[in-house]
Amino acid sequence: MGMTITEKILASHAGKKEVKPGEFIEAKVDVVLGNDITTPVAIESFEAMGAQEVFDKEKVVIVPDHFTPNKDISSAEHCAKVRKFVREKGIKHYYEVGRMGIEHVLLPEQGLVAPGDVIIGADSHTCTYGALGAFSTGIGSTDMAAGMATGRVWIKVPESIKFIYHGKRNPWVGGKDFILYTIGKVGVEGARYQSMEISGEAIDELSMDDRFTMSNMAIEAGGKNGIIAPDQTTLDYVKGRVKRNYTCHQSDSDARYTRVIDIDVSQIRPQIAFPHSPGNTHPVDEAGHVLLDQVVIGSCTNGRIEDMRITAQILKGKQVHPYLRLIILPGSQDVVKQMIQEGIMETFIESGAAVSTPTCGACMGGHMGVLAKGEKSLSTTNRNFVGRMGHPESEIYLSGPAVAAASAIAGRIVHPKEVF
Amino acid sequence: MKGMAWKFDNNINTDLIIPARYLNVSDMSELAKHCMEDADPNFIHKIKAGDIVTAGYNFGCGSSREHAPSCMKAAGISCVIAKSFARIFYRNAINVGLPILESPEAVESINEGDTLEVILERGEIHNLTQKTIYTVSPFPPFLQSIINCGGLVPYIRKKVKEDG
Numbered sequence A: 001m002g003m004t005i006t007e008k009i010l011a012s013h014a015g016k017k018e019v020k021p022g023e024f025i026e027a028k029v030d031v032v033l034g035n036d037i038t039t040p041v042a043i044e045s046f047e048a049m050g051a052q053e054v055f056d057k058e059k060v061v062i063v064p065d066h067f068t069p070n071k072d073i074s075s076a077e078h079c080a081k082v083r084k085f086v087r088e089k090g091i092k093h094y095y096e097v098g099r100m101g102i103e104h105v106l107l108p109e110q111g112l113v114a115p116g117d118v119i120i121g122a123d124s125h126t127c128t129y130g131a132l133g134a135f136s137t138g139i140g141s142t143d144m145a146a147g148m149a150t151g152r153v154w155i156k157v158p159e160s161i162k163f164i165y166h167g168k169r170n171p172w173v174g175g176k177d178f179i180l181y182t183i184g185k186v187g188v189e190g191a192r193y194q195s196m197e198i199s200g201e202a203i204d205e206l207s208m209d210d211r212f213t214m215s216n217m218a219i220e221a222g223g224k225n226g227i228i229a230p231d232q233t234t235l236d237y238v239k240g241r242v243k244r245n246y247t248c249h250q251s252d253s254d255a256r257y258t259r260v261i262d263i264d265v266s267q268i269r270p271q272i273a274f275p276h277s278p279g280n281t282h283p284v285d286e287a288g289h290v291l292l293d294q295v296v297i298g299s300c301t302n303g304r305i306e307d308m309r310i311t312a313q314i315l316k317g318k319q320v321h322p323y324l325r326l327i328i329l330p331g332s333q334d335v336v337k338q339m340i341q342e343g344i345m346e347t348f349i350e351s352g353a354a355v356s357t358p359t360c361g362a363c364m365g366g367h368m369g370v371l372a373k374g375e376k377s378l379s380t381t382n383r384n385f386v387g388r389m390g391h392p393e394s395e396i397y398l399s400g401p402a403v404a405a406a407s408a409i410a411g412r413i414v415h416p417k418e419v420f
Numbered sequence B: 001m002k003g004m005a006w007k008f009d010n011n012i013n014t015d016l017i018i019p020a021r022y023l024n025v026s027d028m029s030e031l032a033k034h035c036m037e038d039a040d041p042n043f044i045h046k047i048k049a050g051d052i053v054t055a056g057y058n059f060g061c062g063s064s065r066e067h068a069p070s071c072m073k074a075a076g077i078s079c080v081i082a083k084s085f086a087r088i089f090y091r092n093a094i095n096v097g098l099p100i101l102e103s104p105e106a107v108e109s110i111n112e113g114d115t116l117e118v119i120l121e122r123g124e125i126h127n128l129t130q131k132t133i134y135t136v137s138p139f140p141p142f143l144q145s146i147i148n149c150g151g152l153v154p155y156i157r158k159k160v161k162e163d164g
């Protein structure tokens, strides 16, 4: 019996020829990731474990991105703990404000994650790197501590679901629409404890940025990972970025799947997830009259350069609606640099958008765009849970960058063709 | 462990258990004050130490924040019984030593306010109000060994000692 790409990566990191779904293994990790929310808790566990040094100074990556630049004294104190740990342990891959990015945009861009890796991160959207053909999954702080101490993680080998995307996509439809549509179809626990294997001719045609967006939201369907087998697009992306050896795996043709789900992308129209679940998705043309107070474009889901290009394409020469604020959260310092070079920054500023330094900020109601009671925001982020962006009685709608940019101009949720 | 049952719905996410806006501190007793706040603002004032949370499917979905099971523990919740758990919450609960039990049947029958007694070693949920008993299947041996150690910290501590 053949193995899936996920099973192959896990077997190779557990020193086994073969693994089966349901089996518990201890796998070697290539990267252990933490941020400013989860690392302080991990440091406590690390010390309680009696560990002295991290297992490999090159394989621990720490990015303070949630409450940075520090928004108040508590978050500054919190980050100070992280900064002290980083210095004491000599962590090589640490990214400070001014050189950093939102972790899941930054790591692939800096070449820190590679095809065939096992990556654990104390952040649920660590599943993003599955787009490179790596096994990448979110874990908690104590797991992060154990990973830093031992270089290993316990994993239950997941069953796999194969998603095959066929056909040609429609204008203004991208990776975000594919994944929102998919979550709407399978539900927010449709892939619980399972691996989502994303494949098909429509995926072959997707850029890396769109693929990252899809893998990023595997967790919103309950998935353990969201993996895309490496192809030429992947290799072109990692070339010049990844400076170490890596292995490209593919699923065997006789690999086991619990389900195979076929999706015809020509049926997918730009998607909106209504409050308060990423699974509550509808095509934008069925959204009705939803007036907006705020639009947020960015985050680890849609904060990459292509997202910025699409946004600029729509905003160019137009103005953000007078009663609405458009907040743009670029994913990394490199994205910002690229935006300046391409004139995108100018377009944003001239259209009346506020552009932030890279930070999670508004995505989790931390700072930089918190919602008041009763306010409505359309956001290219990944979660529209109650209270996620501020007041528990505010409302969040999710979409891709094209719909978000168009809606920022219209002041209400619209299809991009209405303003473009 | 014995306590009163509090009922929650399906898909209770970690933002409802402990909103991200409070996570610029990691003192669990401080965070416990906001436990379940966005699902039920009065929850923390209503519960007593030892009480039990029951919920539907996919409890703890969303973020990887370990602050979720840890602040429930700090708030005095003795155990969570759900129809199913999201995977990161599941492993975090085991790692930090918050007892969790998966039993759709038990959850279906429990009413809010029922007095429950959970006998972990036997995997038994006794509904003392309704005079019923539900049994859950035991944890796989690997997880049981972490649980027996008292969580992942002591489990790794033992390993670090052995290797060192």
Ligand code: SF4
Pocket: A066, A102, A103, A104, A123, A125, A299, A300, A301, A359, A360, A361, A363, A364, A381, A382
């Ligand atoms: S951008 Fe949002 S979802 Fe992504 S890591 Fe930051 S808080 Fe989490």
